[in-house]
Amino acid sequence: MSFHVVPATGAVLQQVLDDTFPLWGDGLSRENYGKSWTAQLKTPWGRQHLDRVALVDGPHVLSSAKRYDLSLRIDGRIRRVLGIGAVFTATAHRGRGCARELLVRMLDTAVTEGQEFAMLFSEIAPAFYERLDFVPVPLLESTLDIDQKRGGAPAMLVRSGDERDLPSIVEMSASRSAGARLALDRSEELIRFMITRKRIQSGFAPSGYRNTEFLVVEEGHQAVAYLVSTEQDGRWMIEEAGDRDPAGARLGAILQVMLARHPGERLPEIKCWWPHALVPPQLKVAAATPTQEVLMIRPLRDRILPLPPLAAAEVVYWHSDYF
Ligand SMILES: CC(C)(COP(=O)(O)OP(=O)(O)OC[C@H]1O[C@@H](n2cnc3c(N)ncnc32)[C@H](O)[C@@H]1OP(=O)(O)O)[C@@H](O)C(=O)NCCC(=O)NCCS
DSSP states (O other), X not given: OOEEEEEOOHHHHHHHHHHHHHHHOTTOOHHHHHHHHHHHHHSHHHHHHEEEEEEEETTEEEEEEEEEEEEEEETTEEEEEEEEEEEEEOGGXXXXXXXHHHHHHXXXXXXXXXXXXXXXXXXXXXXXXXXXXXXXXXXXXXXXXXXXXXXXXOSOOEEEOOGGGHHHHHHHHHHHHTTOSEEEOOOHHHHXXXXXXXXXXXXXXXXXXXXXXXXXXXXXXXXXXXXXXXXXXXXXXEEEEEESSTXXXXXXXXXXXXXXXXOSSSOOEEEEXXXXXXXXXXXXXXXXXXXXXXXEEXXXXXXXXXXXXXXXXXXXOOGGGOO
């Protein structure tokens, strides 16, 4: 057998999409699942930082994965990181080391390309990735309780966010993660990509299936607080959020406005990968449990690069940043 790693384009891409769609279609039609991938690659960030590769044996597509070229701040230093997503082996080829072979080759290429760490989210028991020297990073999913303002929504203008808000969001994002030991280095293009991707995934789903909102509070023509949230099955996932004021009161008020607008009797369950230090007065973290998908990381070039144990409170990682 002669295995090769090739870019997943053309017929190889169609095979990969056919194979992965039943698992990761997430409410989309097969056609829109393909369109959603193409649309992500057409964004300025996606064009330069995202692709998919496949391990092939002649005409057979054995395994595939997504590659993200990310920047991560670890203990104050910016590191280039290979993000690995959607590792998949076609059913007929499982259990023969194909996924492992693809990952080993991707890690080798990453070293050649100057990346210093590799990172992924494991949807399976982490032992498979631990055998490739990945270690888990603690990450919590919080359930939020919002103090619903009795007597109506706060008197505050909340509008849809757009392009002009991004520079302020970059600043909010940077100051929020400044004290963290591990956080993505979120450029304007990356944030635009993250928000666009959520909108694509909601927009391509059947009407009413999933809805993404991007809301902003502005003062003096500048966004001073924002929130991106996706609603599905009566559950809100706060994808990312920020407030110029460290106390976060305007961010809490956005949530109160959203709840005041919420028509149903039953309040939504509100989830978030909430940064430990962000505690708007209007909300309480009712529960926090480890995320279902386990964030894992390993150094690439230098096995002794220090990766001291991290606590969940030292990590700022939004659900938007999940790949
Ligand atoms: C996980 C997956 C990519 C492994 O592909 P593969 O080519 O069979 O992997 P390899 O042959 O290199 O390694 C097999 C090992 O994968 C691990 N593995 C496979 N499926 C697993 C699962 N559901 N849970 C935990 N570990 C699993 C096992 O450690 C297995 O070793 P074993 O055969 O000794 O039990 C494949 O099963 C798959 O595509 N699953 C569906 C998609 C998925 O869950 N991807 C992972 C996303 S993080």
